[in-house]
Amino acid sequence: MESIVSIIQEIKHLLSENRLHEAAVLVTHGLETFPDQMDMILCAGVVQEKAGNIDDAIVCYETAMKVEPWSVEPISKMANLLIKQHRWHESIPFLEKMLQKEPNNPTVLLSLGTACLRISQYERAVKLLEKARQLAPYDIAILTNLGVTYRFLRRYEDAVETLEAGLQQNSRDGFLISALASVYTDMGDYKNAYYYSQKILNSSHLDAGILAGAAYPLVKLGYYDKAEELYRNALKFDSFHAGSRFGLGCILFLKGKFHEGWPFYQARFDIMQSWLNGPWPAWQGEDLRGKRLFVRAEQGAGDTIQFCRYIKVLHQMGVEVMFSFQPPLGRLLSCLNGYARLFPKKEINIDEIEADYQTALLDLPFLLGIKEISHITADGPYLEVSNKVLGKWREILSVYPESLKVGLVWAGNPNHVDDHNRSIKLSKLAPLSTIPGVRLYSLQIGEASSQLEKCRDTLEIVDLTQEITDFADTAAFIECLDVVVSVDTATAHLAGAIGKPVIILLPFSPDWRWFLDRDDSPWYPTARLLRQPAPGEWEPVIERLVEILGEWEK
DSSP, rough: OOOOOHHHHHHHHHHHHHOOHHHHHHHHHHHHHHHTOOHHHHHHHHHHHTTTTTHHHHHHHHHHHHHOOOOHHHHHHHHHEEEEEOHHHHHHHHHHHHHOTTOOHHHHHHHHHHHHHHTTTTHHHHHHHHHHHHTTTTTTHHHHHHHEEEEEEEEOHHHHHHHHHHHHHHHTTTTHHHHHHHHHHHHHHHHHHHHHHHHGGGOOOOHHHHHHHHHHHHTTOOOHHHHHHHHHHHHOOTTTTTHHHHHHHHHHHHHHHHHHHHHTTTTHHHHTOOOOOOSSOOOOOOOTTTOEEEEEEEHHHEEEEEEHHHHHHHHHOEEEEEEOOGGTTTGGGGGGGTEEEEOOOOSOOOOOOOOOOOGGGGGGHHTTTOSSSGOOOSSSSOOOHHHHHHHHHHHHTSOOSEEEEEEEEEEOTTTTTHHHHHHHOOOGGGGGGGGEEEEEEEEOOGGGGEEEEETTTTTTEOOOGGGOOOOHHHHHHTTTTSSSEEEEEEEHHHHHTTTOOOEEEEEOOOGGGGOOSSSSSSSOEEEEEEEEESTTTOOOHHHHHHHHHHHOOO
């Protein structure tokens, strides 16, 4: 009788020669002979994985774990498969089991730390990767991932030290150079950022990820054509590389090339790990009259506020719309009740929904025919302020003397990847206190509101944010003001959506929706854009803002 060892050895030999069909035939024979042997089941999983049958491979690994739940090997194979598929969330429980069995294995610590990094669990990632570095101080993969984690935690000095330690091991490692270029970009050290972005191109190895890393600093420095070229070159290495596709899509959008950029922008689902998960087919532009469409909000509240304008358009087309969005927007978006069935929740039970198609909210403008900037129409406000909530805020503000009432937002969500570029320290807005006849009101929510106390001596700002419970309150508050001044946040979108004058302060390299070289916004007729003239330069923006508010006619 054949031994299991000999069968497995032959399967491995066949796989080494890429003779998949023969290996699969032998696996079938092996499973018939040894149906309950973990090693044979694992071998079957490897063959399925090599053949690209990922779901079948997962079933094999799961079966192997049931046969020998104490064994590390099937857990390891499952974790590695999920990592290769970039299914980071799913890989974590298996990596955790491996770590329980081998708590001082630097490879396991690296894998789990990397998975946590990829799903933005930076604090946990840094602890795992720091321990891995202690155990393997010269491992380049550990140093690279730890340096990247430090970057996202904005521990820039630690990031530079760690990545330079890696370069001491290999001075031409493209991933390390790419990571350093990104760190220096975030630090505002644009000389070093540009230096390392160019040095990447002479690294010992080039691939899509490395070229995308070289493109990132160029985007932030405003070299959009050069960055676009790098992203396109990256896609020659790997046409499905999510970071390159997403980066290229954003640049094309920034240039107003929606038709060309939209297919690349679909990579955002891979970047953000937020795929459409309903059982219905994705809407690709088919005639939906009389059909039911499930629309799922994505990304931040500002994105939802900006693009919910298309819910009414769908309704006017004869579409039955079901719209799921972030709960804090519930009262604000209740004005859409006549146009859609509303689900104010991020996670929904799909059994609650009867739909024919599904789509993500940010795909709507492109599915509805927006191919260039001139196709964007924004004739007026598309969100309404509740009269009941408005009455509350008029009463609150009635005690303050007549003046030019200016609402201020100086910072966005600190967890946003680009927040260090788009947000301002409140202290930089001190020149606003010199404008005669202006009363400033804080609209700032979150931890940045703590800056108010530090600026009491230089800025007189009325803080009524303790009365704000949700976006409906913020909308009513804004309606009682004369103008809103905001960095790129959800509040800026909200002011535009209700038709209130808003001055939006933008970094040198803005989000794509603000486009390039214009001081107005096709999305919001009441918006005025003030842009940094160079990376990190807020002073000229503030000077112009003071001039505008000083000339504002109430």
